[in-house]
Amino acid sequence: MSFLNVEIKAHCTNADPIRQYLIRNNAVYKGLDEQTDTYFTVVHGRLKLREGNIENNLIWYERANDDGPKNSHFQLVKIEDAAGLKETLIKSIGIKVIVRKKREIFYIENVKFHMDEVEGLGSFIEIEAGNVLANLPYEKLKEQCDFYIKEFAIEPADFINVSYSDLLLAQEE
Numbered sequence: 001m002s003f004l005n006v007e008i009k010a011h012c013t014n015a016d017p018i019r020q021y022l023i024r025n026n027a028v029y030k031g032l033d034e035q036t037d038t039y040f041t042v043v044h045g046r047l048k049l050r051e052g053n054i055e056n057n058l059i060w061y062e063r064a065n066d067d068g069p070k071n072s073h074f075q076l077v078k079i080e081d082a083a084g085l086k087e088t089l090i091k092s093i094g095i096k097v098i099v100r101k102k103r104e105i106f107y108i109e110n111v112k113f114h115m116d117e118v119e120g121l122g123s124f125i126e127i128e129a130g131n132v133l134a135n136l137p138y139e140k141l142k143e144q145c146d147f148y149i150k151e152f153a154i155e156p157a158d159f160i161n162v163s164y165s166d167l168l169l170a171q172e173e
Contacts, residue, residue, distance in 0.1 A: 017152075034053055035101050039165045046062070046063075055105075061074035110144075112130065
């Protein structure tokens, strides 16, 4: 099944005010997930295997590298044998890059918040207004994303328009 998120990623030098806002507004804290995202070489879109203590999924997605809120169309498959799948994917299509991060995960209704500390890159906030938990139209998802951008005082200069994988690959060049 395919889903839609309207999402942003931004540099975040001080996550404490955002964390306090989420707590004050009764966000559900899912925990701290230590994640390894292995990106594989694919013809189009991005394919990653996420291995964590909370989330373990194979995720394929397409997202434009635009500034500000952007659409992300994705498919997600929960994985029970990540090691076996990873070995098969490595042998068949090869690794593009590996992203390691510590991620705090919060929810307010259908909006997911990530406060990430990415190895080799630094600290970030992600806001994902999604229709996985609620069948909402694009306009409502965009409105939700824009609302939290304002609430967290995220400046346009802080937006990141590419994935962590792209940032790490650019460092290698």
